[in-house]
Amino acid sequence: METVETAGSAPAAVIVAIDGPSGTGKSSTSKAVAAQLGLSYLDTGAQYRAITWWMVHNGIELTDPTAIAAVAGKPEIVSGTDPLSPTITVDGTDVAGPIRTTEVTSKVSAVSAVPEVRARITELQRTIAASAEKGIVVEGRDIGTTVLPDADLKIFLTASPEARAARRSGELKGADVAATREALIKRDAADSSRKTSPLAKAGDAVEVDTTELTLQQVIECVVTLVEEKRAAK
Numbered sequence: 001m002e003t004v005e006t007a008g009s010a011p012a013a014v015i016v017a018i019d020g021p022s023g024t025g026k027s028s029t030s031k032a033v034a035a036q037l038g039l040s041y042l043d044t045g046a047q048y049r050a051i052t053w054w055m056v057h058n059g060i061e062l063t064d065p066t067a068i069a070a071v072a073g074k075p076e077i078v079s080g081t082d083p084l085s086p087t088i089t090v091d092g093t094d095v096a097g098p099i100r101t102t103e104v105t106s107k108v109s110a111v112s113a114v115p116e117v118r119a120r121i122t123e124l125q126r127t128i129a130a131s132a133e134k135g136i137v138v139e140g141r142d143i144g145t146t147v148l149p150d151a152d153l154k155i156f157l158t159a160s161p162e163a164r165a166a167r168r169s170g171e172l173k174g175a176d177v178a179a180t181r182e183a184l185i186k187r188d189a190a191d192s193s194r195k196t197s198p199l200a201k202a203g204d205a206v207e208v209d210t211t212e213l214t215l216q217q218v219i220e221c222v223v224t225l226v227e228e229k230r231a232a233k
């Protein structure tokens with residue numbers, strides 16, 4: 001039976017995929033867009049960081065993909081999807097802080113390249129997206145290409161390495177911009193060159209270069225694109 005939306009009824013659920021390299025503004029933009037439009041929000045990078053944290057915490061040998069694959073199914077990762085207070089736990093422990101350490105950041109690309117890890121996390125992401133009643137903004141590296149290839153809207157954010165390093169150095173007070181730039185470039189290269197669902201722009205994604213844009217301008221641009229998609233549904 002055809003469903004007709006009447007005046008005053010809730011807008012159709014909308015699935016938004018936001019991908020791009022590190023520091024392009026995916027998290028800040030996704031959270032703000034989701035909050036403004038009443039959608040859920042999922043930070044998939046936090047999930048890969050959480051499984052990496054668990055492996056470090058449990059002494060898994062991270063130079064050995066077979067050792068990583070063997071335990072990929074063990075930790076229980078739970079993501080809270082309220083854009084105003086997103087949460088992440090591993091086996092019931094709040095790891096929102098520990099997953100942002102430089103140790104986890106330097107090891108997450110190796111862990112997230114293992115196919116068994118990706119299969120596990122991708123399944124979790126699809127389950128969360130399917131249960132978001134009003135729709136969801138999901139941000140990561142392979143959302144538009146692999147996790148949610150039928151998303152209503154796909155955005156690929158970019159920015160120059162210099163702009164991204166300056167943004168990150170501003171966050172990590174006093175951090176060296178050149179060293180931050182090199183670390184970003186190294187992580188992007190690893191994420192882009194892995195065999196299983198690498199960082200990539202989907203063919204039907206809208207690319208937004210944020211180098212010369214303020215965060216507010218990027219948010220407004222994405223909100224407009226989502227509203228257009230919702231109106232057309």
Ligand SMILES: Nc1ncnc2c1ncn2[C@@H]1O[C@H](COP(=O)(O)OP(=O)(O)OP(=O)(O)O)[C@@H](O)[C@H]1O
Binds near residue numbers: 020026171
């Ligand atoms: N357009 C912008 N102009 C200036 N600063 C920005 C802009 N977008 C984001 N930022 C700032 O840059 C930093 C990185 O942004 P954010 O964490 O959203 O990026 P990200 O793409 O999610 O990064 P990662 O993939 O590494 O998690 C934050 O401090 C954020 O406030």
Ligand SMILES: Nc1ccn([C@H]2C[C@H](O)[C@@H](COP(=O)(O)O)O2)c(=O)n1
Binds near residue numbers: 112113187
């Ligand atoms: N969909 C995703 C999301 C993240 N990753 C990996 C690669 C990133 O370097 C790492 C951390 O992500 P961040 O918190 O910086 O957004 O997680 C991935 O492979 N796929």
